[in-house]
Amino acid sequence: MADWSGLTQRLESSDAGRLELPLAEIEQLIGDRLPPSSQYPAFWSNSSTYAKAWKLAGYESTRRGVPKGYMGFVRMRTPTAASATAGPTPGPAQNDPATGDVVLIGCVKTKAPEASPARDLYRSPLFQRRRRYAESTGRPWYILSAEHGLLDPDSLIEPYDVYLADQSADYRQAWGGWVVAKLTQVRESIDGLVIEVHAGAAYVDAIDEPLRRHGAVLRTPLAGLGMGEQLSWYDRPGEETGQQERSIPPVPSGEQPLEDLVILDGPHETEPFTFRWPTGTEDFDCGWDLTVDVAGRRHRVRHGLGMRQVYGSRRRHSVTFVDDWAAAEGVAPDDYETSRCLISPLKDHAGRLIRPGEQVPSSYVGFPLVSHAEQIVAPYSRNGLAVRLHEDDITSWVGYALARLAVRRAGVTGPGQVPPAPPRPTGPRAPAPPSAVVRALLDYGQAQAPAVVGQVTFTPHPEANALIMGNPFAFLLAVIFDQGIPAERAWRAPYDLMRRLGHLDPACMLADPEGVRAAVAQPPVLHRFRERMPDWLVAAARILVHEYGGEAARIWNDHPTARQLQQRLDRFPGIGQKKAAMAVEILDRDLGVSIRELEGSDIAYDVHVRRVFLRTGLAEYDDLDHMVDVARRAYPERPGAIDMPAWLIGRQWCHAGFPDCPACVLRDVCPQDIDRANAVRGA
Numbered sequence: 001m002a003d004w005s006g007l008t009q010r011l012e013s014s015d016a017g018r019l020e021l022p023l024a025e026i027e028q029l030i031g032d033r034l035p036p037s038s039q040y041p042a043f044w045s046n047s048s049t050y051a052k053a054w055k056l057a058g059y060e061s062t063r064r065g066v067p068k069g070y071m072g073f074v075r076m077r078t079p080t081a082a083s084a085t086a087g088p089t090p091g092p093a094q095n096d097p098a099t100g101d102v103v104l105i106g107c108v109k110t111k112a113p114e115a116s117p118a119r120d121l122y123r124s125p126l127f128q129r130r131r132r133y134a135e136s137t138g139r140p141w142y143i144l145s146a147e148h149g150l151l152d153p154d155s156l157i158e159p160y161d162v163y164l165a166d167q168s169a170d171y172r173q174a175w176g177g178w179v180v181a182k183l184t185q186v187r188e189s190i191d192g193l194v195i196e197v198h199a200g201a202a203y204v205d206a207i208d209e210p211l212r213r214h215g216a217v218l219r220t221p222l223a224g225l226g227m228g229e230q231l232s233w234y235d236r237p238g239e240e241t242g243q244q245e246r247s248i249p250p251v252p253s254g255e256q257p258l259e260d261l262v263i264l265d266g267p268h269e270t271e272p273f274t275f276r277w278p279t280g281t282e283d284f285d286c287g288w289d290l291t292v293d294v295a296g297r298r299h300r301v302r303h304g305l306g307m308r309q310v311y312g313s314r315r316r317h318s319v320t321f322v323d324d325w326a327a328a329e330g331v332a333p334d335d336y337e338t339s340r341c342l343i344s345p346l347k348d349h350a351g352r353l354i355r356p357g358e359q360v361p362s363s364y365v366g367f368p369l370v371s372h373a374e375q376i377v378a379p380y381s382r383n384g385l386a387v388r389l390h391e392d393d394i395t396s397w398v399g400y401a402l403a404r405l406a407v408r409r410a411g412v413t414g415p416g417q418v419p420p421a422p423p424r425p426t427g428p429r430a431p432a433p434p435s436a437v438v439r440a441l442l443d444y445g446q447a448q449a450p451a452v453v454g455q456v457t458f459t460p461h462p463e464a465n466a467l468i469m470g471n472p473f474a475f476l477l478a479v480i481f482d483q484g485i486p487a488e489r490a491w492r493a494p495y496d497l498m499r500r501l502g503h504l505d506p507a508c509m510l511a512d513p514e515g516v517r518a519a520v521a522q523p524p525v526l527h528r529f530r531e532r533m534p535d536w537l538v539a540a541a542r543i544l545v546h547e548y549g550g551e552a553a554r555i556w557n558d559h560p561t562a563r564q565l566q567q568r569l570d571r572f573p574g575i576g577q578k579k580a581a582m583a584v585e586i587l588d589r590d591l592g593v594s595i596r597e598l599e600g601s602d603i604a605y606d607v608h609v610r611r612v613f614l615r616t617g618l619a620e621y622d623d624l625d626h627m628v629d630v631a632r633r634a635y636p637e638r639p640g641a642i643d644m645p646a647w648l649i650g651r652q653w654c655h656a657g658f659p660d661c662p663a664c665v666l667r668d669v670c671p672q673d674i675d676r677a678n679a680v681r682g683a
């Protein structure tokens with residue numbers, strides 16, 4: 001019987017970003033012949049029952065460009081904790097403070113008074129620490145909202161007053177399933193992932209069972225701690241409670257801090273101390289404290305020396321803290337007993353190991369570089385460059401720690417900054433021809449389309465979904481609602497409106513505009529446009545009553561052309577080009593409405609679509625007519641078909657702040673021109 005753990009181990013022991021393994025080798029690894037079904041793509045898909053074998057090792061399968069008789073695997077992330085425990089204890093390079101593949105943090109009651117990006121909406125000290133921690137892990141992170149379920153930190157959110165612990169058991173159960181369904185959608189699959197949750201018990205309890213059902217491992221490092229203990233858990237040693245929210249210490253990015261380094265005080269030898277990582281504590285038997293100045297800024301630095309079980313043996317281990325940030329770690333190479341040196345893997349701004357032959361950021365210039373794998377000959381030794389310094393060369397360790405921070409800061413969005421494009425695997429990448437991007441978009445769109453027309457999910461709320469599918473007026477209202485709030489909330493709004501009004505009748509709405517206004521404004525408000533939205537809804541009712549006999553289906557049931565239908569929808573207040581184009585696509589693709597001449601359909605000029613068009617090089621500049629024209633030329637048979645996949649990719653990976661290029665389905669064809677989306681509002 002096949003044992004797929006052999007493939008997992010083979011991938012885990014590789015540092016390659018991409019591997020192509022002969023099928024014969026895979027058969028050797030699993031100790032059996034591959035089954036006949038392995039000739040079909042579904043067998044190797046990342047959602048197949050065998051996918052755990054490569055996902056546990058942090059890889060995804062790919063057939064793109066893979067020769068016949070081989071299977072390709074592309075590294076997506078570091079291996080899960082579950083897989084890491086199968087081998088020797090990972091080294092410091094793998095042993096980042098956060099162990100979850102994804103970090104979820106709970107919302108809190110204290111909120112900003114106005115609509116804000118979710119990361120800024122919640123204002124309590126606890127939330128600030130949770131956010132700071134989540135950001136520091138470098139892992140994907142999301143907010144658990146009692147009202148909105150799973151929130152992208154960049155989503156624009158109105159303040160609300162829903163507290164999960166106050167809700168009924170049924171609500172909490174449905175909420176947990178909704179959150180996990182959304183997480184599964186956002187990450188494609190959570191099977192085998194470690195989900196690290198920093199939230200109250202009501203949140204954890206609600207998602208525990210659905211997470212397990214989807215094969216994820218729940219980790220709650222703060223479970224059982226009181227409020228004070230939680231706050232101090234997040235605070236590094238020496239950090240004052242209530243200290244302003246910090247990000248990476250303000251080392252000048254892209255500089256060589258060592259050149260400007262002035263030691264103001266120290267080094268003073270410290271007493272042995274203990275540091276509390278999120279995953280446990282570490283003892284340091286000695287250390288040094290210093291105060292340094294770099295380009296006019298003071299930093300507190302501590303360099304500590306301890307021991308750690310790593311690379312198959314107990315080795316000397318150092319951590320250099322800058323302003324309480326664990327900025328650099330060192331570990332003993334094989335010749336430590338005679339050299340007393342430590343080595344530290346060299347990483348780029350995104351935390352990726354820098355390989356021999358790759359460009360080394362200027363901040364590292366001047367530090368002695370060695371091959372990690374040659375210095376430590378052991379399983380899991382890293383195939384990359386490392387800095388080698390004497391363990392008590394404090395000045396060099398401080399300079400190196402500052403250089404690490406400078407490199408990291410160069411990749412972090414600050415006010416008015418946009419992160420640079422993620423590094424490419426092998427030197428600068430020439431833009432792929434636009435047709436490759438369009439092809440990939442269309443393939444993705446096809447893969448995401450519901451298998452059966454009429455089985456689309458607009459919102460996780462089943463009754464709201466059913467209403468949209470069965471009531472054309474509800475569909476029209478949802479299109480109007482779908483602006484400035486999360487789509488899931490917009491598509492649920494007609495259902496909530498109907499419950500509040502007691503009907504969803506255009507004639508009755510037209511007769512009672514104040515009733516509509518009150519229903520929209522009733523807490524929790526249905527839409528943040530409290531004034532405009534009721535006006536738009538009543539105006540829609542008016543057009544329907546006067547021009548379509550009160551029946552929304554009459555807008556499209558005479559087999560209009562795509563262009564005619566778009567123009568009809570465009571007439572409704574609150575529906576512009578973007579939403580009209582989107583509605584045409586949904587009516588045809590998902591609801592089976594008969595629409596002629598789909599070559600007349602268009603993309604919706606939406607913030608996600610625009611960002612993807614610019615970064616993929618499809619569009620040269622951000623302009624409605626230009627982008628619509630680009631789509632018409634790129635896929636004249638049906639330009640609107642490019643819209644949905646671009647929108648999904650924009651929401652899922654091509655984020656405004658940090659695009660998740662390694663995970664994006666366009667990664668192989670996209671030139672990843674991140675800066676081109678600078679001017680896109682919301683980008």
Ligand code: SF4
Binds near residue numbers: 649653660661
């Ligand atoms: S996430 Fe990266 S790869 Fe994907 S579309 Fe955006 S820039 Fe391109």
